[in-house]
Amino acid sequence: MYAWLWRKLPGRPLARVLTAVALAAAAGAVLWYAVFPLLEPAVTLDEVTVRR
């Protein structure tokens, strides 16, 4: 998967590394700001109230 992606990246190795880092950062940002806030309510490891 990653080898295939690496072959698809254009340019010299340095340019490829930079593109790869940028892609990873973009994926991380989408997860952090869009996906994780949606998933978070499903995680109940911090239930704090007492109720029936």
Next chain:
Amino acid sequence: MRATLRAVGELSITAGLILMLFCAYLLWGTGAYTQSQQSLLKGELAAKKPRAERIRPGQALAMLRIPRLGRDYQYAVVEGVGAEQLKRGPGHYPDSAMPGEVGNFVLSGHRTTYAAPFNEIDELERDDEIVVETPEARHTYRVTSQDIVRPDEIDVLAPVPGKPDIRPIRAFITLSTCHPEYSAAERLIVYGVLKESEPREE
């Protein structure tokens, strides 16, 4: 075969990295939201006139200070204990007493996520002060004891904590959060009783 194995391996590593990132988000990312909401709530409190209208869920109720947990320890308490309200800061059970009132003033707060306001309340010792400041008055409670209870043990919310059949003659405070850390198995409860109330001069 080898290609498939490699793909599975790469996917597993990716999934692991995403899970680690998600844990980091839960522990630290959620706190950013709480911090921004806290400044809103603090602004709301600063602008509030004493004896204003009834407080509704989602509104700022009081400032909470616990000197034992640090000189800077202060959180704006929000009215209500729904998930949305607790993300903004420690929440007050709407059916429980108001600050300084006879009965039980009950607060819940996150222990590990959303800035974790109640992370260290297990460190509170007998006679430590819990200060609750409303626009009208400063109420100082002192800690009396701690307990660990089941999540459905609602007796701790009673006007006299733990004794649902007795009518209160004193003002109590009860803090609740999850226990153990990172678990929803039990609740950590800190009890206190009102030491003094002084009106705030304008």
